[in-house]
Structures are given as structure tokens and as C-alpha cells.
Amino acid sequence: xSALATAIYRGRERVPALDPADRxxxxxxxxxxxxxxxxxxxxxxxxxxxxxxxxxxxxxLPAPDxxxxxxxxxxxxxxxxxxxxLKLVLTRGSGGRGYSAPDAAVPTVVLxxxxxxxxxxxxxxxxxxxxxxxxxxxxxxxxxLNRLEQVLARAEWSDPAVHEGLMLDAAGRxxxxxxxxxxxxxxxxxxxxxxxxxxxxxxxRGWVLANEPGATEAELxxxxxxxxxxxxxxxxxxxxxxxxxxxxRTWAPHPALDDLRRRLRRDVPAF
Amino acid sequence: xSALATAIYRGRERVPALDPADRxxxxxxxxxxxxxxxxxxxxxxxxxxxxxxxxxxxxxLPAPDxxxxxxxxxxxxxxxxxxxxLKLVLTRGSGGRGYSAPDAAVPTVVLxxxxxxxxxxxxxxxxxxxxxxxxxxxxxxxxxLNRLEQVLARAEWSDPAVHEGLMLDAAGRxxxxxxxxxxxxxxxxxxxxxxxxxxxxxxxRGWVLANEPGATEAELxxxxxxxxxxxxxxxxxxxxxxxxxxxxRTWAPHPALDDLRRRLRRDVPAF
Numbered sequence: 039x040s041a042l043a044t045a046i047y048r049g050r051e052r053v054p055a056l057d058p059a060d061r062x063x064x065x066x067x068x069x070x071x072x073x074x075x076x077x078x079x080x081x082x083x084x085x086x087x088x089x090x091x092x093x094x095x096x097x098x099l100p101a102p103d104x105x106x107x108x109x110x111x112x113x114x115x116x117x118x119x120x121x122x123x124l125k126l127v128l129t130r131g132s133g134g135r136g137y138s139a140p141d142a143a144v145p146t147v148v149l150x151x152x153x154x155x156x157x158x159x160x161x162x163x164x165x166x167x168x169x170x171x172x173x174x175x176x177x178x179x180x181x182x183l184n185r186l187e188q189v190l191a192r193a194e195w196s197d198p199a200v201h202e203g204l205m206l207d208a209a210g211r212x213x214x215x216x217x218x219x220x221x222x223x224x225x226x227x228x229x230x231x232x233x234x235x236x237x238x239x240x241x242x243r244g245w246v247l248a249n250e251p252g253a254t255e256a257e258l259x260x261x262x263x264x265x266x267x268x269x270x271x272x273x274x275x276x277x278x279x280x281x282x283x284x285x286x287r288t289w290a291p292h293p294a295l296d297d298l299r300r301r302l303r304r305d306v307p308a309f
Numbered sequence: 310x311s312a313l314a315t316a317i318y319r320g321r322e323r324v325p326a327l328d329p330a331d332r333x334x335x336x337x338x339x340x341x342x343x344x345x346x347x348x349x350x351x352x353x354x355x356x357x358x359x360x361x362x363x364x365x366x367x368x369x370l371p372a373p374d375x376x377x378x379x380x381x382x383x384x385x386x387x388x389x390x391x392x393x394x395l396k397l398v399l400t401r402g403s404g405g406r407g408y409s410a411p412d413a414a415v416p417t418v419v420l421x422x423x424x425x426x427x428x429x430x431x432x433x434x435x436x437x438x439x440x441x442x443x444x445x446x447x448x449x450x451x452x453x454l455n456r457l458e459q460v461l462a463r464a465e466w467s468d469p470a471v472h473e474g475l476m477l478d479a480a481g482r483x484x485x486x487x488x489x490x491x492x493x494x495x496x497x498x499x500x501x502x503x504x505x506x507x508x509x510x511x512x513x514r515g516w517v518l519a520n521e522p523g524a525t526e527a528e529l530x531x532x533x534x535x536x537x538x539x540x541x542x543x544x545x546x547x548x549x550x551x552x553x554x555x556x557x558r559t560w561a562p563h564p565a566l567d568d569l570r571r572r573l574r575r576d577v578p579a580f
Contacts, residue, residue, distance in 0.1 A: 040404060044329050055326035056334065058315050058419045063327065063398065065456035066337030097457070098464055127334065130460075133311060135426060136488050137456065137463035148329045155406060172443030173479055176461055184455035185336035185408065186368070189401075190447055192408035193369055208444055217407050 041150040042122070045114050048131065049144045050106055060146055062129030065137065066183035068146070069093040074275050075122040075151070076308030078115060082274055083108065085241045090128060093180045099130050100145050111149055118151040121308070123275055125150045129183070155275065158201050161282025161291070162271060164215070166260070167191040167203040171213050171236035179239040188216045202271055204263070204284070207236045212258040218273040219243035221253070222266035223294060228253040229262075242272035242302075249305070250298055268292035277309030278302055312421040313393070316385050319402065320415045321377055331417055333400030336408065337454035339417070340364040345546050346393040346422070347579030349386060353545055354379065356512045361399060364451045370401050371416050382420055389422040392579070394546055396421045400454070426546065429472050432553025432562070433542060435486070437531070438462040438474040442484050442507035450510040459487045473542060475534070475555070478507045483529040489544040490514035492524070493537035494565060499524040500533075513543035513573075520576070521569055539563035548580030549573055 046053050061067035071086045080086070087104050094101035111124060127148040134140040169191040177184070191205055202215040213231050214220055219240040221228045228246065232255040233239055247253050263269065268289055269281035278299050282289055302309045317324050332338035342357045351357070358375050365372035382395060398419040405411040440462040448455070462476055473486040484502050485491055490511040492499045499517065503526040504510050518524050534540065539560055540552035549570050553560055573580045 041330055046329055056329050056331075058317055058327050058398075058421065059312055060327075060334070061460075063331070063334045063400075063419075064341070064454070065460050066454055067457060067460050070335070097461070127329075129334075137459045139460065139464060148334075150329065169447055170445075172445035174441075174443035174458065176440055177457060182457055183335070183337055184457045186338060186448060186453055186455045187445065188408045189332075189336050189338050189410065190368070193410060 041152055042118055043114055044148065044150040045110060047110070047147040056146070056148065057132045059132045060129055061131060061134065061139075062127060062146060062183055066185075067097075068099065068127060068129030068183045069097065070128070070181055070183060071126040072275055073124040073126065074308055075115060075118065075120070075124050076306070078120045080111065080124060081306045081308060082241050082245075085244060086126070086274070089181065089239065089241065090126070093182065094128065096176075096180060097182070098139070099128065100143060102128065102145065102147055107147070114149050114151055119153070121154050123152040123154060125152060127183070158276070158279060161280045161289070162201040163199055163283040164281055165195060165200050165203050165285060167194055167205045167216065169194065169205065171205050171207045173208055173235035175235055178235050178237060179233045181238045192216045206260070210259065212260060212263050213237045215271050218271035218276070218279070220258075220263070221246060221270050221272065222258055222263050223268040223292065224262060224266055226267070229256045229258055230254075231258050232256060240272065241274040242277060245302065245305070246272060246278070246298070249301065268295050270295055277306070312423055313389055314385055315419065315421040316381060318381070318418040327417070327419065328403045330403045331400055332402060332405065332410075333398060333417060333454055337456070338368075339370065339398060339400030339454045340368065341399070341452055341454060342397040343546055344395040344397065345579055346386060346389065346391070346395050347577070349391045351382065351395065352577045352579060353512050353516075356515060357397070357545070360452065360510065360512065361397070364453065365399065367447075367451060368453070369410070370399065371414060373399065373416065373418055378418070385420050385422055390424070392425050394423040394425060396423060398454070429547070429550060432551045432560070433472040434470055434554040435552055436466060436471050436474045436556060438465050438476045438487070440465065440476065442476050442478045444479055444506035446506055449506050449508060450504045452509045463487045477531070481530065483531060483534050484508045486542050489542035489547070489550070491529070491534070492517060492541050492543065493529055493534050494539040494563065495533060495537055497538070500527045500529055502529050503527060511543065512545040513548060516573065516576070517543060517549070517569070520572065539566050541566055548577070
């Protein structure tokens, strides 16, 4: 998606261009966040910043100052559509000898505003992806910049009638969609895969776990998903999206899902 | 490492800067090569280009025209030191909606010249890394841009007396060093880990497999490495580097290793 506006920083200094020696490009040595802009504001800002800070800690990256970042994001959004997407990339910056990080890394921040993606028309139609997610506990849950598995999985289909693909880990457990988390209603309870070895701990996923009584993390196998009472995907740009089809299996709208979406919309009107 | 000279291309068009929406930064959606420049030339050019083409095929990336690339590399090297390093980054370029690649991807190429790294002083001293390599057959062997595992492994030590770290895969098999391949002399035969699930198929590794009778790929476990008659690391920048120490275990110079280095030097005088 091409950006409506972009701002690049080395530390807190605005710079005209990305250094081609940036470790974000060289090694994917960084993190990103994709935030929904609604009515010109960022409803889940605190949750995104908390995830970014946690990821930075786990990768040993200096996290940018939250107040400074909020000011820069506001300035960039001032000229942007009221409904949009803000992308934030944080990298370890330039330099270092090979994989070894520089002693005093000056992080790079890239803020960019993008048009909202076109809404999906009706319930989602899903497929199973063949590309598996490799188990890597050091990176599991993080929204880091090493995303070739998702690129390969998304390249498995081009049929526009298929909206998303579900990915398994190497052991065959269901983990997530290429760009969303999954919840399955099993025995009247919303279950989402635990992310100890792979996957991204999404912000919308966190909202559901915090706000839906009984929603929990657990192992989910393909048979659990295919026999679920209802399914949805969620992410911070599109909110909660009911699944209507997975391969040959179909689902009718489910009242528990309608109720959950209503509560999300009450909390964040954009969704 | 900061570059002595850099050239950035969108397709074959030279551009002044990297697009901050480049998929190389966003997802690590690309490949790289690190080439030794010696006497102003690129002794392993054909092998690097073959690996790049193979990686591009596996990722579904358009590979740049080899003759065009050779011309651009020569032009950049014309103003550079005769002994140096040329880095080549190839990405899927800008755009696409999320992970989905654009229909007609215009790849990005970044060529940069760097000073030779300081030579290691004497035989290498190694350690074991705790960060494991996740098994991912779709990416195994490729020199792709998703290198957070190597960054995390290299961050495990800062003692300058330790030159490199050996990495295991999730099953505990020895795979490689953070930025080099490993060979172990076992029963009079040079063995290097097979790379079906992780690791980079290095160009120097390929030279050894092609030029050393009996050298072969096989599973190597830590105990095999620690009891080996001799060990070396190799990569395309530094050639073959004897290992003198791994943790508490030490090795004296081995005639088979001296002989192999002589033959490499005859073929590629830089090494």
C-alpha cells in the first residue's frame, strides 16, 4: 500500500530518507505496529505502545519515548483522512559489523499513513495454507519485521473470493491467519491459539481476551476449528470479522459473535 | 558497517533513496549476497549470482538480469578499494496490500561497497549459542533478509576474544555459525551440516563440497563437533578459518586443513 504521508526519524531527528544500510532492511532487525486511525485518533494507542515496548525489550532495542512518538504521530495525522491506517516501524538503525549490533544503536522510526483497506464484503471465506510457521520461542508473539513466512503463505492463493488463509505451526496446530488472529467458539467458549512458539499477539486479540468472559488461549487443531460453533478473525485495522466459510465448511451468523462485535463497537466505534 | 559507496535501483532505474514502503524493510521480503572484492574483481561472482537466482525462484521474486547487474557492480567498484566487500540486496520492491505481493513487482536492488573487516588474529575461538534456528524448509539454505535469529545469537556475547558462535536447530543438531558455515573433520572426512531445515548454503561451503574429495553433508551433533579431529568456519568474505577453541576444547593446526587452505588460495588468491 502506498503511503499518504511518511516521516522518517533517526532517533528523534527527522531525516529525509531511509539509510540503505538500515538494519531493518538488512536483517529485519525491528518491529512494527499497524494502527487503526478513527475520527482522527488512535483508539488503541496505549495497547500498541505497550506491545512495541515489550517487543523492544525482548529484542534489546531502545524503545522510542512514548510522548515524543505520540506528538509526531498526531502531527502526521493532522493532514490525513480521519479514517485511515497508521503504520509504525522501529528498527535498530544503521550499522554494526555484520549481525553484531552497534554499541550505541540509534533506532530508526518510520511513521506512515495509509488509506483504509476496502472492507470485506460479508463473512470471510478462508483456506488452509501449506506454509507452516516455524517454532521460535525467542520471537513468538512479537510483531517483528521477519515476515517471509506470511509472504509465502499469502502467495499461495490469488482468488479474490478467498479473504484469508489459516496457518499451522510445524507440529500442525492452528496458529493464526496470515494477517489476523483466530478465535473459535468451542463448547460455548471462545478459544484462540496460544502463541508460545509462533504467531503475533494481536491487539484486537488482546481486547477479546480481556473483555469476553471465558475467552482463553489453548491449543487448537484443524479438526477443532472445522467443528467449531463459530469462527472469527480479528486485527487492529478491521476489528472482528466473522468467518462464513473454511474450505467446504460453512457457518451461519452466530448470536455470540454478533454480541461480541456490538460490545467492541461500543468500546471502539470504528469497529 | 557503513558503506564506502552505494547505488539503489528500482528495476534498472537508479533512484536516489530507498522507498520507506519497500517490502525489504516491511517484511524482510528479499535476499542478499556478500561478495569478496579482490584485486578489484569478484572471484565468486557466478556462484553468488546462481544462489541469488535460485533464492529468487524459491521466493517468487523477479531476479535481476545478470549482465546488467555485473555492469552496475563493476561501475561501483571502479572507485572502490581493490580489496573490499560488495553487498547486494534484492527485494520485492514497494507495495502490495499487506503481505500480498503486487501483481507486477518491480524489484529493488541495493549495491554497496564496504571496507574489508579486520582479519581475525590466529585460529578462531568459538562458543555455543543458546538461540536456536527454527526449522523452516521453505527458507532453508537461502540467504534471505529474515535474520533476527542471527542477530539474537550474535547478541549473546560481547567478549572480543570470542570470534563466532555455533547455532543448533530446534532438534539440537549443529547447523552453522552466525555468519559462516562449519566443517568438522570426522574419521578423516570433512562433514558440514545438511541444510534442509535451516541455515544458509554458503558460497565458500559450496567451494569446499565441490573441491575437497570426500567432503559431504551430514547430521552433526554437538558431541560430533567437540570430538572432531579439526574444525573450520568458512564464508565468502574471509575464506576458510581454522578453529582453535570451542569452549574448553582446543585444537592444534591440522595438516588436512592447511592443505585445503592452500588449495583454496591457489583457486582464489584473496584467501
